């Protein structure tokens with residue numbers, strides 16, 4: 001690596017106060033992991049070159065949102081040819097889907113995805129209609145397994161994911177393994193289809209077969225509106241940004257405790273949205289500002305969770321607000337296992353039984369409709 005090596009991106013920031021979108025060049029210097037920012041319109045340095053330990057180069061790709069000094073910045077383009085060439089080959093996207101047969105293994109599969117170095121940059125649980133499934137698998141129309149496949153894919157919820165990695169398409173397909181799980185079990189026993197698939201159609205996961213299919217499938221899936229949220233007898237759980245790489249383990253814990261996860265979406269909250277959602281804690285929780293800052297610092301995963309008396313039951317599994325207290329008093333809770341402090345305490349969960357529906361509505365009706 002040359003000591004001159006640096007990557008330059010065009011980034012946007014929505015300046016709420018001025019109601020203006022401001023554009024900057026963000027430069028990342030790999031030699032010492034420093035950054036600077038240059039205001040494009042006013043042609044002047046906006047942030048002098050400095051260390052910013054919260055940001056790593058792996059977080060910079062087109063479409064990413066990064067938070068620098070509480071500003072949420074969207075990476076919209078490469079600012080030079082060198083950066084474009086380097087990143088277009090290094091970072092690519094694919095579409096991955098957890099099929100209906102793997103509902104119970106959603107957490108385990110997400111955990112394996114992260115452990116193999118793929119990043120999940122978008123995620124949504126939906127229930128496809130038969131028409132959606134037929135459109136999605138249109139290339140297989142007329143094949144003997146088409147009816148079975150499309151009936152199966154529309155039989156229950158699926159989780160679609162935008163996956164980012166170096167050579168994402170082949171990387172994800174290699175992790176999935178051969179189409180037929182029986183073949184996978186003998187030929188590639190460590191693959192997802194070998195571990196979680198059962199037979200032909202019920203093969204656990206889907207993955208795009210080329211960059212072109214990935215782009216088409218990502219657009220198709222993430223524009224489907226079919227959130228399976230039920231919006232009754234529910235509580236809302238949000239996996240916080242610091243715990244996002246532990247999301248698979250947290251989801252698995254929730255499912256193993258016998259809760260139903262009936263809706264799920266990845267979301268990158270902006271400040272006004274986080275303040276609106278957490279408004280009841282303003283003036284009540286001393287950590288309110290720090291909490292809003294943390295909730296906007298990266299992607300979260302919001303879930304609708306269901307069971308009898310779910311709000312109170314789920315609070316028991318989440319554990320005390322303070323992870324230190326949780327570690328001493330309730331060591332088998334989510335916050336004891338994955339929390340760091342009162343702000344970075346792994347999950348938000350609804351406090352009051354009467355708010356369960358309202359909080360789920362906020363994510364799965366209001367935000368997903370925006």
Ligand SMILES: Nc1ncnc2c1ncn2[C@@H]1O[C@H](COP(=O)(O)OP(=O)(O)OP(=O)(O)O)[C@@H](O)[C@H]1O
Nearest residue numbers: 140145149178179200201202203205206207208209
């Ligand atoms: N011979 C078959 N019998 C039953 N189901 C099949 C058969 N071939 C394919 N399928 C189903 O159709 C899906 C799409 O088939 P395709 O040939 O595109 O496989 P793939 O590319 O490995 O899988 P996917 O497209 O789901 O990632 C398979 O994942 C599987 O669920």
